[in-house]
Amino acid sequence: MGLKVFNTLSGKKEDFVPLEQGRVGMYVCGVTVYDFSHIGHARCYVAFDVAYRYLKASGLEVRYVRNFTDVDDKIINRAAQTGEAPVDLATRNIRAFHEDMDALNCRRPDVEPRVTDHIPDIIALVERIVANGHGYAAPDGSVYFSIDSFREYGQLSKRNLDDMVAGASERVDEDPNKRNPLDFVLWKPAKPGEPWWESPWGRGRPGWHIECSAMSARHLGETFDIHGGGKDLVFPHHENEIAQSRAASGREFVKYWLHNGFVNVDQEKMSKSLGNFFTIRDVLVKYHPEAIRMFLLSTHYRSPINYSTRNLEEATGRIEYMTETVAKLDAAIADGGPEGGEVAPDAERVKAAIREAMDDDFNTAAALGHLFELCRGANDWVARKKKTPGRLATLVAIREVLREAASIFGILENPPARVLAEIKDRDVVRLGLDVTDIEKVIAERWAARQAKDFARADALRAELGARNIDVSDSPSGSTWRVRRQTQE
């Protein structure tokens, strides 16, 4: 394979060469489970789900690790509000996260470690960092990482220590426990009522960044191939991970750093703190999971993407079109036709084009464009006469490419009829339609048609049209669907 990935560390696209031939270790920072996840999280995990699927489809053996941060200030604070034990709150949110990811058809990572299951690893790691002279215990029971001991600090985020010190001095209060204001905490002492674990520095809990260093080493080894996450993690989280891991092992930590762009709302980053977020579960009520994936994958993962109902509607339309194409294709293939004949080159050409696009830093937007062309071709072939030479063979070849693409993008994997029905259900919910009433009008119109009362039938069509309902007639009856609101 000729995969190239954009590495944040070098700022360039690089040839992807696994450390160990044929095998890939991939770590993606998971969520801090204090609340439901939003579309911004969905983007990250769908993007890396596709990367995971593509690497596997390319014949690599991938070990995908994604953690749960289940102990931290936010969880403790939230638990205090709800009156739950922090661990219960975390467990509840992990379950919710799984529901969301499963709904979005994201494959489960091979390992999903929880911080609280790795405290001994974390303590051992902190001890090693201290022993190597890169960390120090402060009088209050905290252990800090010493920035000054790690010359490469800032490499990933392209920051200069002096500038940061200057910038930080303006708003970071001098902390008597720290040797350098930029030192960050590896282990923090527990305040009364907080969860704690025994450690060489007294009762306490892990700092924010250390868990990923510990868990990635535990499950992937000290050096591994891919580390991913949102762009907002580049600094300080990933920068600090590098410092910790390298300070402990003395070895290279991660070969390729991949970061996804944000989901914006009105050109502004979607985030909890801004309050402009939409939870995955809320969006799933109104839009089909495949539509959400289509929406997210229609833009390259590193670029910003704007969340809007308009874009979700459009993505829904695209999924609907592709799903219907698959349905027609399957029906036409089942219907058979003359065997043999020359297979049209479309299938192979598009298959290669999709690979090429995906090899270029997972360019799903370009790949989906090619898939669209293939669907046009599919519909064209379906509509040709059954005895057209090579028709059946071509349809089969196209279907096969569609199947392969589906497994990479995580769409078009379910029975078309079911997906279409699920999309329609959401249309009904979103627009608050009265299905019984609509079907009453449909029946009435069908009767008028049977009676050749076309004026009446047209009037009823117009009436439904005013309610955003399109009717289509076939010899066996009329069906209806919701008109997509894809224009201003």
Place this chain on the structure above:
RNA sequence: GGCGCCAUAGCCAAGUGGUAAGGCAGAGGACUGCAAAUCCUUCAUCCCCCGGUUCGAAUCCGGGUGGCGCCUCCA
């Protein structure tokens, strides 16, 4: 203030040196009682602006304008 990213048609969006993918919307056509769906055709002489490099730039370099992000919890 420091660092980084982005700017492509009415809208969404690929394209990083060889003359603008794909989708939505729009227009015309085939099909249809009329429609819908589907298919076909059409729709950016041009890629924010100004310079430069080059035989050749949306693509590289410099400057400008506009937008966003990180520097604090954040996918």
